[in-house]
Amino acid sequence: MSILATIKDHSGRIYRGIQSLLLLSIGTALVGAFDPSETMSSASAFTVSIIATGLALMALMYMRSSVVHRLKSAAAAEAEKHHFLTMDAMTGAMTRRYFLEALSDSLGTMRDWREAALLLIDLDHFKQLNDTFGHQFGDRTLAHLVKTAERIFAGSMVGRLGGDEFGIIVPHSDLITINKDVRRLLDAMRAGKSHEGKTIPLSISVGVALAPSHASNATELMLLADLALYESKAGGRGRVTVFDEEMLSDKRYRRLVERELRAAVYLSELELHYQPIVNADGSAYALEGLIRWRHPVRGLISPAEFIPIAERSTLIDMLGEWVFKRACADIGHFPGRRISINVSGEQLKRDEIVTMCDRVLKETGHSAAQFIIEITETVATAATPEILRRLEALRGLGFHIALDDFGTGHCGFNYLKTLPIDGIKIDRSYIRSLAHDQVAQIFVSALAQIARIQDVTIVAEGVETHEEFALAKAAGCNRFQGYFFGRPAPRDKVAPLDAAEPLPLALSA
Numbered sequence: 001m002s003i004l005a006t007i008k009d010h011s012g013r014i015y016r017g018i019q020s021l022l023l024l025s026i027g028t029a030l031v032g033a034f035d036p037s038e039t040m041s042s043a044s045a046f047t048v049s050i051i052a053t054g055l056a057l058m059a060l061m062y063m064r065s066s067v068v069h070r071l072k073s074a075a076a077a078e079a080e081k082h083h084f085l086t087m088d089a090m091t092g093a094m095t096r097r098y099f100l101e102a103l104s105d106s107l108g109t110m111r112d113w114r115e116a117a118l119l120l121i122d123l124d125h126f127k128q129l130n131d132t133f134g135h136q137f138g139d140r141t142l143a144h145l146v147k148t149a150e151r152i153f154a155g156s157m158v159g160r161l162g163g164d165e166f167g168i169i170v171p172h173s174d175l176i177t178i179n180k181d182v183r184r185l186l187d188a189m190r191a192g193k194s195h196e197g198k199t200i201p202l203s204i205s206v207g208v209a210l211a212p213s214h215a216s217n218a219t220e221l222m223l224l225a226d227l228a229l230y231e232s233k234a235g236g237r238g239r240v241t242v243f244d245e246e247m248l249s250d251k252r253y254r255r256l257v258e259r260e261l262r263a264a265v266y267l268s269e270l271e272l273h274y275q276p277i278v279n280a281d282g283s284a285y286a287l288e289g290l291i292r293w294r295h296p297v298r299g300l301i302s303p304a305e306f307i308p309i310a311e312r313s314t315l316i317d318m319l320g321e322w323v324f325k326r327a328c329a330d331i332g333h334f335p336g337r338r339i340s341i342n343v344s345g346e347q348l349k350r351d352e353i354v355t356m357c358d359r360v361l362k363e364t365g366h367s368a369a370q371f372i373i374e375i376t377e378t379v380a381t382a383a384t385p386e387i388l389r390r391l392e393a394l395r396g397l398g399f400h401i402a403l404d405d406f407g408t409g410h411c412g413f414n415y416l417k418t419l420p421i422d423g424i425k426i427d428r429s430y431i432r433s434l435a436h437d438q439v440a441q442i443f444v445s446a447l448a449q450i451a452r453i454q455d456v457t458i459v460a461e462g463v464e465t466h467e468e469f470a471l472a473k474a475a476g477c478n479r480f481q482g483y484f485f486g487r488p489a490p491r492d493k494v495a496p497l498d499a500a501e502p503l504p505l506a507l508s509a
Contacts, residue, residue, distance in 0.1 A: 099159025119168040124203040126164035205232035206240040273488035286338040340372035345379035368398030428462020434471040448476025
């Protein structure tokens, strides 16, 4: 029962009691004045009447006091409820719902558009902060961000939109002033937050959209500020980006590709092409499965065009599952060979990669030992403890793990001691330089020697000529891949792989 209903019910009972007392008072007064039988003396009747009237007055005073008290309690409860609905308890920022209402009010109406700016803020690497320093430090960091933002953007409204996502409504669109204040906020966060005697530096990414120049309604302004925020994060984080029209065209193109790619999974427009990986004698050791998209209008689309777009959403998980299921369906066509598949770093950020692989293996009845999972050097250098744990889990299922494109980034030899890998693929740029670049020769030879000590397979990628094959073999590589041995081709067009006979060493020289 609500407070107001309780008041009504409680007051109703008292009111009926007062009515009864007043009726009793009037009745006894009339009896004392006009009763001819004189069953009750006039004095007694008036005494009863006075007592009943007094009780009625006391009841009225109690009822008034009770109603006032309950109304105050109701007002306090309503205020507490309003505070709960409008203010985030942990950070003191406005709640998402109230913030969005305030944003709509700030933009005015069609007849009277007001200038304003929306800033969307994301605390970079928040999960890692929680995992490393604990959730209490994470909570204090969020509160510190809100307090700092309220101080720098005095007169603005700060709201919490999600776990580590915040918004600021600035009541003007002066971009020079906004940029200056955002820089102050970035610097204040970089100065860090104290934790157990140490200062932990923090980083935020910011996206800015202006009203009414960019958008004049809250929904659209949120979308545009979010696009700008994404550009800040994609550009390396720890920065501010102001929305411009080019982002919108890029977004529309990404959304178009996402929709068509999602449909392509269901319409069987995707293909897995295979390229052989061979031993030193040219015999086939494995095949790398490479995804291709055969669009009904645009023809064959390169994965370099659609994979980065898929990686910006969970669509990459759907593609990854499709690739693995296709590889499981095709493995029977290559008896005695492994199939190597590429796994995106975005997939490794979620535990679903392990559960998906385990589930597909059980559904298809295949062994993980029949497959190699390739990760890029970039993924390896940025591997968090969680990613390493997932790689170990995949290896525990029986998969071989290979490090692809080694030498393109900052993955030093020390990584080879700690990464859970069974193979290394040297980037093609080194293989092409073996004939004339002494640094490449030393690099490949040193890597091959380390690989032998670590009992790791080393694959030379991008071998296109007999000379490159001979030089890579002389440098210590024990497996090879490239156009010299075969181009990627659909399953049914891959040259027969006879275990007893090596592949011809001039398929496409």
